[in-house]
Amino acid sequence: MNITEWFTSDIAIDLGTANTLIIHKGKIVVEEPSIIAMNKRTNKVIAIGTKALQMHEKTHEDIRTIRPLRDGVIADFGAARQMIKGLIGMLDLGNRLFSPSHRIVICIPSGITEVEKRAVKESAEQAGAKEVFMIKEPIAAALGIGIDIEQPMGSMVVDIGGGTTEIAVIALSGIVCDQSIRTAGDIFNRDILEYMRRQHNLLVGERSAEAVKKGVGSAISELDNPPEDYEIRGRDLMTGIPKVVKVSYSEIAFAIDKSISKIEEAVLKALEVTPPELAADIYERGIYLTGGGALLRGLDKRLSLKTKLPIHVADDPLRAVVRGTAIALGSPKRYRAVLMS
Numbered sequence: 001m002n003i004t005e006w007f008t009s010d011i012a013i014d015l016g017t018a019n020t021l022i023i024h025k026g027k028i029v030v031e032e033p034s035i036i037a038m039n040k041r042t043n044k045v046i047a048i049g050t051k052a053l054q055m056h057e058k059t060h061e062d063i064r065t066i067r068p069l070r071d072g073v074i075a076d077f078g079a080a081r082q083m084i085k086g087l088i089g090m091l092d093l094g095n096r097l098f099s100p101s102h103r104i105v106i107c108i109p110s111g112i113t114e115v116e117k118r119a120v121k122e123s124a125e126q127a128g129a130k131e132v133f134m135i136k137e138p139i140a141a142a143l144g145i146g147i148d149i150e151q152p153m154g155s156m157v158v159d160i161g162g163g164t165t166e167i168a169v170i171a172l173s174g175i176v177c178d179q180s181i182r183t184a185g186d187i188f189n190r191d192i193l194e195y196m197r198r199q200h201n202l203l204v205g206e207r208s209a210e211a212v213k214k215g216v217g218s219a220i221s222e223l224d225n226p227p228e229d230y231e232i233r234g235r236d237l238m239t240g241i242p243k244v245v246k247v248s249y250s251e252i253a254f255a256i257d258k259s260i261s262k263i264e265e266a267v268l269k270a271l272e273v274t275p276p277e278l279a280a281d282i283y284e285r286g287i288y289l290t291g292g293g294a295l296l297r298g299l300d301k302r303l304s305l306k307t308k309l310p311i312h313v314a315d316d317p318l319r320a321v322v323r324g325t326a327i328a329l330g331s332p333k334r335y336r337a338v339l340m341s
């Protein structure tokens with residue numbers, strides 16, 4: 001691996017199931033939902049990111065919106081390639097894009113297969129990168145929230161994204177033990193969607209369910225500072241007519257309760273298999289929550305009751321991974337151990 005010097009055209013990418021972020025010259029320059037809209041007949045890309053999300057679930061027969069990543073893995077290779085290329089294309093790299101110094105560090109879900117890794121790498125190469133390195137998501141998350149990953153000191157990071165919840169114990173620049181489950185933000189949305197159908201006879205879309213989750217999502221049924229009830233729009237299953245229903249945070253807590261329990265169980269399992277000396281470190285330092293799911297109200301309280309450990313929610317949990325990826329990009333020699341080619 002020849003990573004001695006890095007240049008200003010280098011970029012760090014967090015390729016997430018829900019969101020893709022890019023850092024260039026130390027700044028976040030792309031922060032877009034991981035979605036692409038294509039013309040079904042010509043297979044041409046119509047929109048990428050926010051614009052494509054606005055079209056999602058509102059398309060006619062000629063347009064198809066695709067989320068290339070699902071459950072933390074690449075579900076549609078072609079679309080993933082187009083999306084990566086398109087998002088890199090949003091950057092103003094001038095003619096440096098094709099200069100030989102252009103290198104990319106890209107954060108990938110840790111459950112990704114070799115074939116998928118190759119696909120990601122190829123997409124980045126097609127976008128003009130001379131060299132592509134990859135970093136595992138929990139490592140990037142830990143770096144991004146300021147954990148000194150090189151120390152002989154155990155840190156537990158729980159990253160709850162759109163597709164996966166990754167729980168990892170990190171020490172000496174490596175993952176000592178981890179758990180990855182496919183219960184995360186997308187599943188919470190589905191729980192809410194099903195709850196609205198069952199309880200309120202209301203058919204809602206994926207995006208509306210997500211808006212409810214952000215508006216009044218909660219992991220516990222009694223909050224100290226409860227948010228106001230949320231109005232959700234959809235179609236009445238009985239009459240077929242559009243209608244509005246008000247939902248409270250405790251209803252959402254009920255709707256996603258089983259999924260939150262799965263995350264709790266995975267955290268407990270990860271603690272169980274942690275070697276004792278590292279467990280002692282975690283006992284002292286607590287658990288760090290990152291990813292968009294960390295923003296769920298009351299999740300820290302619930303996990304702390306379950307584990308009896310202090311829980312720290314990262315300051316800016318949606319950007320922790322891309323920040324960590326950029327840190328590795330900035331000091332490639334120091335972080336050689338965690339950069340994969």
Ligand SMILES: Nc1ncnc2c1ncn2[C@@H]1O[C@H](COP(=O)(O)OP(=O)(O)OP(=O)(O)O)[C@@H](O)[C@H]1O
Binds near residue numbers: 296
């Ligand atoms: N305020 C919020 N409350 C609850 N969930 C939220 C909030 N904000 C964002 N989310 C959820 O966080 C998820 C996105 O998080 P993130 O960007 O970390 O995922 P990702 O990195 O794209 O996915 P993955 O890491 O699984 O590939 C989405 O499911 C989104 O609905």
Ligand SMILES: [Mg+2]
Binds near residue numbers: 016162
């Ligand atoms: Mg992520």
